[in-house]
Amino acid sequence: MRTIVAQATAHGISGLAIIRVSGAKAFELVDIFFSGKKKICDAKSHTILYGNFIEDGNIIDDVTISVFRAPHSYTGDDVIEIGCHGGNIIPQKIISMLISAGCTYADAGEFTRRAFINGKLNLMQAEAVADLIHSISLPSAITSARQLHGGFTKQLSDIRKNLINIAALLELDLDFAEDEVAIFDSSKIKEDLTSALRLCEYLRSSYNSANILREGFFVTICGLPNSGKSTLFNAILNKNRAIVSNIPGTTRDYLEESIIINDIAIKFIDTAGLRKTQNFIESEGIKLVYDKLEEANLVLFLKDVTEQDATAINIYNELKQKYPAQKFLFVNNKCDLLENNLLTPKKNTINISAKNQDDIEKLKQEIGKIAKDCVNINNEILLNQRQYHLLGKSMEHLITAIEDLGSGASSEFIAPSVRSAGNAIGKINGETWNDEVLNNIFSNFCIGK
Ligand SMILES: Nc1nc2c(ncn2[C@@H]2O[C@H](COP(=O)(O)OP(=O)(O)OP(=O)(O)O)[C@@H](O)[C@H]2O)c(=O)[nH]1
Ligand SMILES: [Mg+2]
Structure with a gap:
């Protein structure tokens, strides 16, 4: 197997960098x-050696060499971590020297892929590594770390083993069918299948919440031209990110920026x-607005409060009809222009002045509250689409x-469904896998991890 090398730390100007080398010839080549x-x-x-x-x-540089002998390393192979000065020159130079000696530049995620192949991590843990690196908030990092250290992977593994055993028992029953000997307790099997189903349901129900932790809570600001959307966007971010003007139709392409509220991105x-x-x-x-409305976890509909025309309200009602499952928050803007600033408070409506930054904090807190209600910060796992799909497959079986079982079907009939359910769960942990699945997963990693 080739000996791979890559920079494990971010590229660019930095005090130090770490270069990782893994493979049978790691020690010999660095020596x-x-x-x-x-x-x-x-x-x-x-x-650790210094030299x-x-x-x-x-x-070329002063370096420290951390030595990890197989199998007691991240990948399970012989591994060296070279600590050198950072920046754009030294790490690249060291890597090119090692490549000229016989190392190969690592593919994305290749170190973690080797860790998986060598049995150091299961697939859910490997995916948690990528999630940990890409975390956008503390709760998502904590959940990834929990998943990396086991979490539900042991329970899933136990359930898979049990399902495969049940399938084997049902298959065995075929051989004894003529002897009329009951070799399994069908009520116990039903209990086991039901508890497997419950666990799958429980894990699968965390998907939306996991998505918010992984990707963020999306708030789309929409409304008529000139209602003050870009002014509000800038006020929320506290910087002049979007162009603001009194010419309707100023914003064309959409802009996206995140902040953390209540620990959620x-x-x-x-x-x-x-x-x-x-x-x-x-x-x-405008076509893109509709895409962004579909993707949103919350839509802020902004209305210029001084506008007497019914157009804004009509569009708001049309949108609510078009996206019935979507959460909306109605925001009256430009309240500074109202005489005496008076407006009767209404449920699900917030009154602000984006220009004067009035009640922006209140609006942010309201959004933070809605986001918090949609997410379980204590998610057991950060379920991804692949795992969600496999849990669904397993549940169907x-x-x-x-x-x-309930309708008294023969064992011959039930066994394949139980086996397929077990196999789908096995794929979540990577107990059964193929190269295509691994390629998909690890291509999302960064080089050097
Ligand atoms: N008085 C007052 N004016 C505001 C307020 N918010 C925005 N404006 C003004 O309204 C005009 C339009 O603001 P924008 O933020 O560009 O409006 P927009 O909704 O992004 O407009 P489009 O990008 O064209 O759709 C600008 O002249 C802003 O200064 C507000 O709270 N009070
Ligand atoms: Mg705008």
């Missing part, structure tokens, strides 16, 4: 350039004003098996 009191090949596992990286008699999207237009670019922008 070619390393000069210290001891050769790496003679070093004990889990020790120089040398090429043609020139010192909230992604605000400023969109083009909704109106009929002959302008091609503007109408393309379990439901069929339970129904067939």
